[in-house]
Amino acid sequence: MSANSIAARAMTQLGTPFRMRGRTPGIALDCIGLALAALGPLAKTNLPCPNYAMRGDYRSIVCSYFAELPFRALAEGEAACDGDILLASPAPSQLHLLVRANGGWVHAHAGLGRIVFTPEWPNWPILHRWRFTGD
Secondary structure: OHHHHHHHHHHHHOOOOEEEOOOEEOOOOOOHHEEEHHHHHOOOOOOOOOOOOOOOOOOHHHHHHHHOOEEEOOOOOOOOOOOOOEEEEEOOOOOOEEEEEOEEEEEOOOOOOEEEEEEEOOOOOEEEEEEEOOO
8 A cells, every 4th residue: 555556546536427425436436435446445444434415514524534544634835745635625615535646636526527637736725635654
């Protein structure tokens, strides 16, 4: 397990259809499903999958989830690396997870209806960032 394998697993999901609460890699994913697919064996723990609605503040649930995994919170100003996972706010009361890969961002795009790669940061406020620290 490595940060590069997290990024690579995220890239394998490009084109997967978007579906709210989708958790099946290659079939249907949302942003949480994408993050879980990227985490691979790390996501297969006894931790409950975060539950959420399209709007609302679920930061504490997501932060608690990553606190139980071998990730550390990144300080402001630390450069992003492949395999990092970010929690951003693309709109008021809307949270979104993205995975850093190939120098860009992989995320579940509801409007386009699929998992996409974005080479540039979409200029959304970043709420939290995590980096894999090891097995």
